[in-house]
Amino acid sequence: MTRDDAGVECGNPVLEVNNVVKKFKRGPTIGPISFTVSRGEIFALIGPNGAGKTTTIRMITGIYRPDAGYVKVCGSVAQRGFVAYVPEESAVYPRLTGYEHLYFYAKLYYSDKRRVRLIVERAASISGLGDNLRRKVGEYSKGMKRRLLVALALALDTPLLVLDEPTSGLDVYSSVEVRRLILRAARDGRAILLTSHNMLEVERLATRVGFIARGQLIDIGEPHVLIERYGGRDLEEAFVNAVQRVLGKTIAKR
Amino acid sequence: MIRALRASVIAWKEILEFIRDRRSIALMTISAFLFPLLGLVITGLQTKQMARVAIIVCDNGSYAESFSKKLVAAIHSTPGLVPVLVQGKCSFPEDIVAAIIIPKGFSINASSLDKPVFIKFYRVVGKASADQAANVLNSVAASLAQNISIQRIKTIAKRAGLSLNPNYVRNPVYLVTESISSSGAPAPPSLIRRADVARFLAFSVFFVLNPAAIAVADAITRERESGTGELLAISPITGLDLLLGKTAGALVAASIAGGLDAAAVIAYVYMVLGGVDPGLILVHVTGVLLAVLVTAAFTMFITLVVPGQRAATLVASLITGLATIVFLSALFVDYNTLPMLVKSIFYSIPYTYVVLAIKAYALQQESLAITYLGVLLALTIAALIGAARAYKPERLVKRI
Numbered sequence: 001m002t003r004d005d006a007g008v009e010c011g012n013p014v015l016e017v018n019n020v021v022k023k024f025k026r027g028p029t030i031g032p033i034s035f036t037v038s039r040g041e042i043f044a045l046i047g048p049n050g051a052g053k054t055t056t057i058r059m060i061t062g063i064y065r066p067d068a069g070y071v072k073v074c075g076s077v078a079q080r081g082f083v084a085y086v087p088e089e090s091a092v093y094p095r096l097t098g099y100e101h102l103y104f105y106a107k108l109y110y111s112d113k114r115r116v117r118l119i120v121e122r123a124a125s126i127s128g129l130g131d132n133l134r135r136k137v138g139e140y141s142k143g144m145k146r147r148l149l150v151a152l153a154l155a156l157d158t159p160l161l162v163l164d165e166p167t168s169g170l171d172v173y174s175s176v177e178v179r180r181l182i183l184r185a186a187r188d189g190r191a192i193l194l195t196s197h198n199m200l201e202v203e204r205l206a207t208r209v210g211f212i213a214r215g216q217l218i219d220i221g222e223p224h225v226l227i228e229r230y231g232g233r234d235l236e237e238a239f240v241n242a243v244q245r246v247l248g249k250t251i252a253k254r
Numbered sequence: 255m256i257r258a259l260r261a262s263v264i265a266w267k268e269i270l271e272f273i274r275d276r277r278s279i280a281l282m283t284i285s286a287f288l289f290p291l292l293g294l295v296i297t298g299l300q301t302k303q304m305a306r307v308a309i310i311v312c313d314n315g316s317y318a319e320s321f322s323k324k325l326v327a328a329i330h331s332t333p334g335l336v337p338v339l340v341q342g343k344c345s346f347p348e349d350i351v352a353a354i355i356i357p358k359g360f361s362i363n364a365s366s367l368d369k370p371v372f373i374k375f376y377r378v379v380g381k382a383s384a385d386q387a388a389n390v391l392n393s394v395a396a397s398l399a400q401n402i403s404i405q406r407i408k409t410i411a412k413r414a415g416l417s418l419n420p421n422y423v424r425n426p427v428y429l430v431t432e433s434i435s436s437s438g439a440p441a442p443p444s445l446i447r448r449a450d451v452a453r454f455l456a457f458s459v460f461f462v463l464n465p466a467a468i469a470v471a472d473a474i475t476r477e478r479e480s481g482t483g484e485l486l487a488i489s490p491i492t493g494l495d496l497l498l499g500k501t502a503g504a505l506v507a508a509s510i511a512g513g514l515d516a517a518a519v520i521a522y523v524y525m526v527l528g529g530v531d532p533g534l535i536l537v538h539v540t541g542v543l544l545a546v547l548v549t550a551a552f553t554m555f556i557t558l559v560v561p562g563q564r565a566a567t568l569v570a571s572l573i574t575g576l577a578t579i580v581f582l583s584a585l586f587v588d589y590n591t592l593p594m595l596v597k598s599i600f601y602s603i604p605y606t607y608v609v610l611a612i613k614a615y616a617l618q619q620e621s622l623a624i625t626y627l628g629v630l631l632a633l634t635i636a637a638l639i640g641a642a643r644a645y646k647p648e649r650l651v652k653r654i
Contacts, residue, residue, distance in 0.1 A: 027654075054654050061488040063647045081490035091481030093267065095274040107263040110490040173313075
């Protein structure tokens, strides 16, 4: 069932992550993790490499099935079609043009032709790539690929938007533009979950932040609250202090 | 309806990607024409040779003169060989690959009743054209030997007052060969030719299948490695949508492969044999098409079960190996006469059914040919169902 056929009314919270746990045969166990993201909210998940961000995102997007707990998007455990996602890597088909990319994904999500055209036109406008959309994506710079994927995710009009390092590899101007678009999407009532290593970006964008390290969600709060709670001049220092304080205790308990 | 739509979206993307992959298409084209091209190039190069073969006549008799004329004519008509006739002096000319010496006494001995007739053949080591010259000499010498022996038998019979057929004295045993169909009826020359062409057609599948198999073998791993699999995995498509779309996309690769192979085979067969049955070409193209599809279906199944680029490479290598065994053996082996165990192994390889279908159709067993193609189609569908069952979104993404 495509989204335009589903006709699901999405209430609040849009995303509900409840005590999800993912175990791997090799590697650490992630979770239990719980948090929610409501309409118009930008929730940032921050943590070092290997902290469990990607695993958490994959459970939210429905790629991984949690070993315990559940993820609900719009009150449903079936996330397919309700989540738009921008992966950290520039995942593109180099032999397709920008327009062909947009049509391809729009057609996977929507069966109505008018709606598909609308999505493509909107994504084309958001991307700002202009005539470059007629060129093969293999000829794009990393920044152009990123803009294409971000524009597509924003245009898909899903209740939940998951952005993994949305401004990674972008120049200053493109980063500013992408941040503006994310804020606009939130104002339009979409729930946004993002990860970023850029703490300044997180401070500017996020309404709430989740600190994640070694597979555990250490704390959740508004950026200024977390800074006050853990000390430091900014979110970066607060995060380091939080990891030392909370995980230090956890490790001692073990 | 929605499933068909989504599968068609995937197929459309696959087709665009494939037809813009000029490298793979070029590889398939070269491969398809490789076998006929090899044959034509080798034949063409042979005819371009200017290998000099000396015929040195050291005898003045009539037998020597007649034999040397026949040799000159035979060598002259062999592409790539040039006869050099040396009469009067028994010495080697320069730049030759072989020399045939008709020694003194050749004619006297040939006209006698029991004296041996010697011909000396000298060949330059390492010259392939010297082998050709040896073949020509053997043929002309055999004819001479027959004539001399018949003449001798006639002379002896005349002196003994006997009336006999010298041919039956020379060759008392005659081997009579007849070709029959599997039903026991006499096989017309057209059927014999079809059977020969079928062996060639079955073998030629090998050349086009490998690049086509490589082009479709990484259908899943390509998505996984490029990161696009993650976007597909979270989209509303199901595993079956994805696999149907991928298979439909592979049909294009298969059609191009089949078309190219058919073009190459038709061109070659027309040049060498002068024509080929359109029905046989149709069965051949269908066989190629299904062979590529079954490859796509099996590789998708295996790469979904065993993740990683290495798995795809391994599968492609395995397919190349199996295809080599099956299609090469098609030239020399009758599968149904093999011991049960070996036969079972061959019959468990889908490509065997391509060979069997082509050979069956050539022998006018049309329903059997269709059955074999049906088995191939069933195996494709089974592999697709297996792949759909093995599909999990997490298998479309790289491991963390």
